Amino acid sequence: MTKTLKGALLLSVLACAAHAEDVTLTIESWRNDDLKIWQDEIIPAFEAEHPGITLKFTPSAPAEYNAILNSKLDAGSAGDIITCRPFDASLALYDGGKLADLSDLPGMANFSDVAKSAWITDDGQHPFCVPMGAVIHGFIYNKEIFAELGLEEPKTVAEFHDVLAKIKEDGSYIPMAMGTNDQWEAATMGYQNIGPTYWKGEEGRTGLIEGKAKLDDPAFTEVLSELATWGDYMGDGFEAQTYPDSQNLFTLGRAAIYPAGSWEVSGFNGLADFEMGAFPPPVKAEGDTCYISDHTDIGIGMNAASAHPEEAKVFLDWVASPEFSKIFANALPGFYPLASEPVEITDPLAAEFASWRDECQSTIRSSYQILSRGTPNLENELWNASANVIRGTESPEDAAKRLQEGLSSWYDKQK
Template identity: 75%
Template sequence: MTPTLRLALLASTVLAGAAAAQDVTLTIESWRNDDLTIWQQQIIPAFEAAHPGIKVNFAPTAPAEYNAVLNSKLDAGSAGDLITCRPFDASLELFSKGKLADLTDLAAMANFSDVAKSAWQTDDGAATFCVPMASVIHGFIYNKTAFDELGLTPPATLDEFYAVLDKIKEDGRYIPMAMGTADQWEAATMGYQNIGPTFWKGEEGRKALIEGSQKLTDEAWVEPFRQLARWKDYLGDGFEAQTYPDSQNLFTLGRAAIYPAGSWEIGVFTPQIEGAFEMGAFAPPVAAAGDTCYISDHTDIALGLNAASPNAEAARTFLEWVGSPDFATLYANALPGFFSLNSAPVEMADPLAQDFVGWRETCEPTIRSTYQILSRGTPNLENETWNASANVITGAETPEDAAARLQEGLASWYQPQQ
């Protein structure tokens, strides 16, 4: 081998090694295993095209196993570089243990409001440890075909809401509302947390409960239960044994006219209905015309940095991109019903998603009242609210008794409520 050839081969080897050294592969841990193909086919290619040298691997775990598997990986030092964050306490605990890095100084954090960041901050708001990705919005999805047949228009006030339900019930062709109480969480999440902000005035009431200046026995917190008690007459026969999938099926099969909903149903319902009927959505009705509208615009998913990641610089580059308007538009349209928390406006292609996200223009946003701080003790307020909501609807408990029980449980361990 000639000296010239030897030098050429050596140079090519060094260059190849340098190129390989520049390539970084980031691994994302997530519980969302249903959107794997979207990450692989849309999100990751968009990032990699704009950031040569950084590769991304999306490695989800089954939702029910995610917390346990992630904690084990973090303890063993084998977790991925990027950690998909659940809202509030589960992620706060990881940050408190030093498992998630502080991302307060990330430039992209300026693109998010205080409410958007609240699910991934310390209690005092001093540190933010995950980049907000998306929220889900609560309201009511309705069968437009059924409404047209019955000459109905979407209600804006409570009186109009019950007038619509009465007309549907009197006609008899449709179950007025598809919701059951067998799974309990459905009654609380699509019931109590859906309409409740109207009465406790969103963030005002939620923060007052945390501070201890309001109690769950106050009128603002009891009235939503009174409203749920009225729903019993409109849920159809056998709703007590009706599961969440049963409710979904009743609506998608065209048997129910209204579905108390979370926006995540958009991606589920649309392919199932397949043109059988058109869907619309209306926001939680206000007490009287002219009142402020409130919606549960609940912080749902974010992305954090494994504090032990050997690729922190590349991971922060990815997180800056996740916090950008470009990612917000891409993600929100790839997963209709999961809405960007970015302050930049996002144009939605899905018409039903447009209905939901449009309420942000006219309604005050809040998050579910039980998620921040108030479910850290025993009894767990979130789980107890599931049971109370179901009991109030079935008539097993009065609204006043349910509220008193929740208040007693919260006060038993939460000092500001004592």
């Protein structure tokens, strides 16, 4: 009887172990250029410590992610783990019952209130995504081209235009690799990159939320006026140029400057065979305060309908750990961990972006908190408006007026 009981217990344990090994957590993400890093570094590190759980990283194209994810969530086919956009898009998912409350996740104690602010309810009581990383905006450039043409990093807008004009005049390279086909990069790497310089970072961003500033005020219109000059330097056919096209033009050495987010660092390191540098958004005049978009960019949460909630929380708690932060910061240089414990950044280009935090005032993208909750959605409207002014199909003044009319049509503080 004893041997029989022991045998039954052993079979039960083995059955449980076999069942545990069958648990696969599927991760939804828009970072499709990070697939190899997840597969080669992040996933193996987690699975080595948690042999009962397998991770499957299944990204979508950035511009299509929101629509694809919403469709999957509505159909009940979304993965267990949901990579979270900051602020309103993810808050809407939580409010709609699509993201789980993570208030009881022990690892949330590793983050400051500021770090959690992009993925928590307005009352500050219910976090729904673990903060993963911030990204910093600026410009990446080809140091070899700059040396060949005798160029230096521009500090002011006037110097920036002088550099672009000299590259165009030489004719050997496209001055700036960016297209308008996908629209989102015109807003993200254009409007939100240089915009804080004009609207003075948090002053302008919070001014919009409080109703003290308008999207057609001179400070905001001036950003669009600056973007309207970019088309002259983006090469022939930029109107049909996609985001991957722009990445390829730069990494193949055919373009001198790339309007960027620091998220490009890890991918560019593996593709470019030349030395790269980076400079922050130029100031309007020498001596002006420098502003950077230092954006709470990416979090990660749990599908409220996951069939494996306990395993999903094990993974999320690991993401909240110092161990993950160290892997994340250096496996994905250009993404800056949001956990309270500092992490040394070894990649020189990623470290260059991070160094601007000591020189410049930090802010986040202007449309992400509260201002994209209504219809028309300000974030999506900025995509279109930014692309239009670069293409020359809409004037900066008309675009700014349209943006303001859209926001004031539903946001009470802007009426």
